[in-house]
Amino acid sequence: MTLPGIVICALLLALFGLAWHHWQLRRRLEAYAQQLRALSQSTQAVTIVPANVAGLESLASAIHAILTSLNQRQATVEAERDRLANIIEQLADGVLIADAEGITRFVNPAARRIFGQTEAAPGRSVPQILRHHRLIEIWKEACAEREMRVDTVEWPQRRLFLQLIVVPDRHVAGGSLLLVQDLTRVRHLETVRRDFVNNFAHELRTPLAAISALAETLQDGALEDATVARRFLEQIRQEVDILNHMTAELLALARLEAGQEPVVARRFAPRDLLQRVHERMRFHAERAGLAFHLECPATLPSLYADDNQLERVLVNLLHNAIKFTPAGGEVTLLATLAQDGVRFAVRDTGIGIPAEDLTRIFERFYRVDRARSGEGSGLGLAIARHLVEANGSKLEVESVEGRGSTFSFVIPLPQESVL
Numbered sequence: 001m002t003l004p005g006i007v008i009c010a011l012l013l014a015l016f017g018l019a020w021h022h023w024q025l026r027r028r029l030e031a032y033a034q035q036l037r038a039l040s041q042s043t044q045a046v047t048i049v050p051a052n053v054a055g056l057e058s059l060a061s062a063i064h065a066i067l068t069s070l071n072q073r074q075a076t077v078e079a080e081r082d083r084l085a086n087i088i089e090q091l092a093d094g095v096l097i098a099d100a101e102g103i104t105r106f107v108n109p110a111a112r113r114i115f116g117q118t119e120a121a122p123g124r125s126v127p128q129i130l131r132h133h134r135l136i137e138i139w140k141e142a143c144a145e146r147e148m149r150v151d152t153v154e155w156p157q158r159r160l161f162l163q164l165i166v167v168p169d170r171h172v173a174g175g176s177l178l179l180v181q182d183l184t185r186v187r188h189l190e191t192v193r194r195d196f197v198n199n200f201a202h203e204l205r206t207p208l209a210a211i212s213a214l215a216e217t218l219q220d221g222a223l224e225d226a227t228v229a230r231r232f233l234e235q236i237r238q239e240v241d242i243l244n245h246m247t248a249e250l251l252a253l254a255r256l257e258a259g260q261e262p263v264v265a266r267r268f269a270p271r272d273l274l275q276r277v278h279e280r281m282r283f284h285a286e287r288a289g290l291a292f293h294l295e296c297p298a299t300l301p302s303l304y305a306d307d308n309q310l311e312r313v314l315v316n317l318l319h320n321a322i323k324f325t326p327a328g329g330e331v332t333l334l335a336t337l338a339q340d341g342v343r344f345a346v347r348d349t350g351i352g353i354p355a356e357d358l359t360r361i362f363e364r365f366y367r368v369d370r371a372r373s374g375e376g377s378g379l380g381l382a383i384a385r386h387l388v389e390a391n392g393s394k395l396e397v398e399s400v401e402g403r404g405s406t407f408s409f410v411i412p413l414p415q416e417s418v419l
C-alpha cells in the first residue's frame with residue numbers, strides 16, 4: 001500500500017473510532033437522562049446505578065452525591081411529617097383542616113369525639129361538622145377576613161362549652177385550620193367552686209344571723225328575765241351546734257379530698273357490720289315512727305375493706321332515710337350477693353328525689369329543696385360518696401319521687417391473697 005493510502009486508511013479508522021466513542025457517550029448520557037427523569041417522577045427514595053461510563057465518572061459521582069443528599073433530606077422530612085401527624089392524632093384538642101371549598105381534608109380523633117364519630121368524618125363540609133350557628137359564623141368570618149379568630153361558644157343542648165380558633169391557611173387560598181378546645185370540664189369546676197363559696201356563705205348566714213338576733217335581744221333586756229334568758233341561751237347553743245357540725249363535716253370532707261384519711265382495710269363479715277349499724281340506728285327510726293328492717297343472709301362471704309368507714313356511710317344514709325320518710329313508712333338496711341361482690345343498700349319508702357336532682361345530690365351543699373330538707377349541711381352524701389370510692393366502689397341512687405329511694409354500693413370480693 002502506498003503512503004497516501006496508509007494515511008487515508010488511518011484517518012478513516014480514527015474517524016470511525018471517534019464516531020463509535022461519540023455514539024457510546026450519547027447512549028450512556030441518554031441512559032442517565034432516562035434514570036434522572038424516572039427519579040423526578042418517583043415518590044420513593046431512589047438510588048441511581050452508576051453506569052460504567054468511561055470519562056463520565058466525575059459526573060456520575062456528582063449526581064450520586066446529589067441523590068444521596070436528596071434521599072436523606074426526604075427521609076428527614078418524612079420522619080418530621082410522621083411525628084407531626086402523630087402529635088395531631090394524640091392531641092386532646094380537636095383539629096380540622098379544610099380546603100377552599102370548606103370541605104374537611106383532615107379531622108383528628110379529638111374533633112370526632114367532640115362533634116360525633118359519624119358527623120365529623122373527613123370529606124364533610126365544615127358547617128356539617130360544626131352544626132352550631134355561632135361556630136359556623138366564626139369560621140366564615142375568619143375565612144372572609146383572612147384573619148385568625150378566637151371565640152368561646154356555649155352549646156347547652158349538648159352540654160358543651162367550646163373554644164374555637166380559626167387560622168386561615170397561608171398555603172391554600174380560602175383554606176382554613178380549625179382548633180377546637182373542649183372547656184366544659186374547666187368551666188364546670190369553676191362553677192362548682194363558685195357554688196361552693198356561695199353555698200358556704202349562705203349556710204353560715206342563717207345560724208349567725210340567729211345568734212346575732214338572740215344576743216341583741218338578750219342585751220336589750222331579755223337578760224333580766226331568767227326564764228327567757230335561759231331559753232335564748234339554749235337556742236344560741238343549738239345554733240352553735242349546727243355551726244360546729246358543719247365545720248366538722250367540712251373538715252372531714254377536706255381531709256378525704258386531700259387523701260388524708262387513709263383506708264384501714266381488714267377482714268370483716270357483712271352481717272356483723274349491718275348488725276352494728278342496725279343497733280346504732282334503731283332508736284332513731286323508732287322515734288321517727290318508722291319500721292326498721294335488717295335483711296342480710298348469714299352466708300355472705302367475708303370482705304376486705306375499711307368497715308369503720310363503711311359504717312359511717314351506712315349511718316349517714318340511714319340518717320337521711322329516716323329524715324326523709326314520713327312516720328308510718330319503712331326503712332330497710334340490706335346486703336345481698338352481687339355478681340362481683342356484696343351489695344349494701346339503704347332503702348326507704350320516703351318522699352323520694354326528683355329525677356333532675358339525682359345527679360347533683362352528691363355535690364357539696366346540694367339540697368333538693370331547702371324547705372323540705374330541714375336542717376342538714378348538705379355535706380353528708382358528698383362525704384359518703386368519698387368514703388365509698390376510697391373503698392373501691394361507687395355510691396349509686398335510684399329514686400322515684402313520692403315512692404322512696406335506694407342508695408347502694410358494691411364492695412368487691414377480696415382476692416384470695418388478702419384473706
Ligand code: ADP
Nearest residue numbers: 320321324361367368373376377378379380381
Ligand atoms: P343533708 O345534710 O341536707 O341531708 P346530704 O348530702 O346527706 O345533705 O343530702 C343531700 C340532699 O339529698 C338532701 O338535702 C335531700 O334533699 C336529698 N336526699 C338525700 N337522701 C335522701 C332520701 N333518702 N330521700 C329523699 N331525699 C334525700
